[in-house]
Amino acid sequence: MNEQTPATIRRPRSDDRPLWDVYWGAYGYFAVHIAHGVGVFTLLANGPQTLDEVCQALGLKRRAAEAVLAVCVSHGLLAFNTSRYALTTVAEDYLLPTSPTYFGSQFDWNLAHPEIITLDRIQRAVLTDQPQAFPGGKPIFSTLEEEMAMAKQFTHAMHSSSMGPATAWPEKIDLSGHHVLLDVGGGSGAHAIGALWQWPHLRGSVLDRLPVCEVAQEYATKYRLTDRLGTHAADMWKEPYPAADLHFYGMIFHDWPAEQCRFLARKSFESLPTGGRIIVHEMLFNHDRTGPFGVAAFNMVMLTYLDGEQYSGREIAGFFSEAGFTDIEVKPTFGYWSIVAGRKP
The missing domain is CATH 3.40.50.150 (Vaccinia Virus protein VP39)
Incomplete structure (x- = not known):
């Protein structure tokens, strides 16, 4: 009985994160638009909020709200500390209508x-x-x-x-x-x-x-x-x-x-x-x-x-x-x- 020679498999020289960043990126970037549209940033202008407080204020289910908030935290727009979400300085400068450098109307166009x-x-x-x-x-x-x-x-x-x-x-x-x-x-x-x-x-x-x-x-x-x-x-x-x-x-x-x-x-x-x-x-x-x-x-x-x-x-x-x-x-x-x-x- 002839034994087969296994095919050569070379380990990739880098991990696959750049590809996943591209593949999932559109979902993540759209999530920031949605956070803006439902009022996450203007809500948090009043002060840090827990997940339950965000859900109650915006009428969102827990799973959906947490998914959107996680994207915003990972992108540096929100901070998370002791169970509360808060605005970062980036969000304060660009995502509050009261800021002279408000970026939100750009998101409004896409929405x-x-x-x-x-x-x-x-x-x-x-x-x-x-x-x-x-x-x-x-x-x-x-x-x-x-x-x-x-x-x-x-x-x-x-x-x-x-x-x-x-x-x-x-x-x-x-x-x-x-x-x-x-x-x-x-x-x-x-x-x-x-x-x-x-x-x-x-x-x-x-x-x-x-x-x-x-x-x-x-x-x-x-x-x-x-x-x-x-x-x-x-x-x-x-x-x-x-x-x-x-x-x-x-x-x-x-x-x-x-x-x-x-x-x-x-x-x-x-x-x-x-x-x-x-x-x-x-x-x-x-x-x-x-x-x-x-x-x-x-x-x-x-x-x-x-x-x-x-x-x-x-x-x-x-x-x-x-x-x-x-x-x-x-x-x-x-x-x-x-x-x-x-x-x-």
Whole structure:
């Protein structure tokens, strides 16, 4: 009788946690959205709570509540000590509506449009290289032009994710020599607000479509900046820019293909006075466009929503250089965020 030789089985060189993190990740990240939606964070703003107290206050069964709370603790949004759940500083800064850097409206957008974040739509975006977030493969801005209520909701969502970094980048660059900031496609004006807070001599204007400008005016009032921050309703592609010596583009370049980014850089160069500056604020790829993961994942969002993509600092600096800007610099500012700045000679 012939004996079989066992097949060679090699032990993996690393454990399988990275694969499980990917496989289960969507469930975990959705759980944070759900925790926000049912009011976990606003409840715990009143003080630490036991599991039973959370269940009673939110009308949740014990197993479900504990599952959601465990995800929030493991992700650093909640702390657990002596049988009570409490907010961490991350949750206090970003997940309470009373915080000026409240992130929750970004979660609200996803909760209001769950049909967008599906494996099927993302897969279709990859296979077709076309936006798939909205019916007919229309990019988001085409949809927002038709749906004014959605446009305002989207603007609030963008404000929510912008205020944190908007408090940081103005500390990283000297704006003392500038007088008027034009926040191009500025949405809520979050970045103009951050710059005007940091540099009290500055005045600013948010350039965007009329319904969006109405939202920006609301935020200017909220932050008591109406005497220094105005709006300018216009199409950035078709209409001239108003006078300013500082142009800011926050999460604008990544919405568009490279040639349109070059157009915006040239338009700013032609509009700015000598010594004027352009600043682009984005999550930047590394030079090889291979990471970090957060930026690579954001690039998948661009694939699903729009015709644009995340760029590297080198690529945006190239757009600036081609347009004629000099003194170009790339500066990390806050988390994944960076600015790319250039000056008109």
